[in-house]
Each structure stands twice: as C-alpha cells, then as structure tokens.
Amino acid sequence: MSDLQPLGAGHAPAVLVFELANRAYFAGSVPDRGDAYFDGFDGRYSALLAEQDAGVCAFHVLVAEDGSVLGRFNLVDIEDGTAELGYRVAQDVSGRGVATAAVRDLCRLAAARYGLRTLRAATTHANAASQRVLLKAGFVPVGPADPAHLSGEPGTWFQRDLSVRP
Numbered sequence: 001m002s003d004l005q006p007l008g009a010g011h012a013p014a015v016l017v018f019e020l021a022n023r024a025y026f027a028g029s030v031p032d033r034g035d036a037y038f039d040g041f042d043g044r045y046s047a048l049l050a051e052q053d054a055g056v057c058a059f060h061v062l063v064a065e066d067g068s069v070l071g072r073f074n075l076v077d078i079e080d081g082t083a084e085l086g087y088r089v090a091q092d093v094s095g096r097g098v099a100t101a102a103v104r105d106l107c108r109l110a111a112a113r114y115g116l117r118t119l120r121a122a123t124t125h126a127n128a129a130s131q132r133v134l135l136k137a138g139f140v141p142v143g144p145a146d147p148a149h150l151s152g153e154p155g156t157w158f159q160r161d162l163s164v165r166p
Contacts, residue, residue, distance in 0.1 A: 002070055002098070004105045007052060007059035011069065012045050015061060018069035018090060025091040029127045031151040058114055062089070062102050070098060073106045081117040083110065087133075094129070103137040111162040119160045124153040134158040138165070 005011070019026075020038065037044065051057045056078060062071040071089035085106070089099045110116040122145040123130040139158035147154050 002065070002102075003063050004060050004073065004102055004109070005063050007048065007061055007072075009049060011061050011063075012042070014063070014067060014069045015045070015072070016041055018072070022088070022090050025094075026088055029124070029130070030088070058083070058110075060102075060106060060109075062098070071102055073102050075106070075110055075114065075116070075119070078114065078116070081115065083114070083116055083119055085119045085121040099129075099133045100136045103133055107137060107160060107162055117162055119162065121158045122149055122155050123158065124150050124155040126153065127155075131156070131158075134160075
C-alpha cells in the first residue's frame with residue numbers, strides 16, 4: 001500500500017535516499033541531475049517548498065508504508081488552469097502500474113484540489129515506458145516537443161483534459 005502525499009519538509013531525508021538509490025536508473029531515461037544537485041540538496045529542497053508555498057508548483061511524493069519514497073509526481077508552472085506534469089518512480093516498482101495509478105490520482109487532485117483543467121507532459125521518443133503511462137492515464141499526443149525542453153532529445157507533448165474521464 002502506498003499514499004500520494006503533498007511534499008513536505010519531513011519528506012526530505014526519504015526523497016534524498018530515493019534520488020540517490022535510483023540515480024543511475026533515472027539517468028538511463030532522463031539527464032542525470034549531476035553531483036551539484038546532491039551537494040546542494042538541502043537548499044534545492046527548500047526552494048521547492050517555497051515554490052509550492054507560492055502556488056507556482058505542487059509537488060507530491062508516493063510514500064510506502066515504511067515511509068520510503070516510491071516516486072515523485074509534480075505539477076509545475078501552474079497558471080491559468082494548466083500545469084506541466086513530471087514524474088519518476090523507483091526502479092524496484094517500475095513496470096508494476098505504480099506510475100500509472102499515481103498519475104491518475106494526481107489528475108484527480110489536479111482538478112479537485114488545484115482547480116486545474118488541463119495537464120501537459122513531454123517525453124522523449126526513447127522513453128516508451130513514460131509514453132505508456134501517459135496514454136493509460138488518459139493523455140493524448142498533441143505534437144512535437146522542442147528538444148531544448150527535453151535536454152536535446154526529440155519528443156512528444158501529451159495533454160489531458162481533466163474534465164474527461166479516461
């Protein structure tokens with residue numbers, strides 16, 4: 001059993017463990033965050049909480065019963081009823097429907113708690129797993145993503161109208 005929770009100060013140690021434990025796995029599909037990210041983790045984490053407090057973003061963690069973080073699910077650049085979705089799940093739960101279920105939960109929260117009407121997500125052409133998650137969660141491809149948005153990789157934008165149930 002796991003629980004999608006708004007990111008809070010108390011999650012910091014578990015988030016750092018999650019990021020470090022899955023660093024190599026994530027680097028296989030998205031650019032590595034680099035050593036500077038981990039060296040300055042406390043400051044970066046505080047900045048995330050400040051962005052969340054300002055209403056610019058809404059960050060969430062998927063927490064296991066033991067308190068460990070299984071995934072991160074974020075709504076960024078919240079403006080005019082829309083936001084961009086980003087997520088990552090731990091390697092040991094990948095391929096088990098965890099990401100799809102959490103993205104679906106976050107879509108419900110995006111509409112009910114944050115008043116959003118539309119979510120967008122970009123993924124590289126090479127990231128087939130992320131594409132499957134988005135499609136299963138009711139997103140549809142809407143066009144090419146600027147490679148600059150995806151660290152130089154070609155990709156696709158997906159979008160979901162939150163008033164429509166998948």
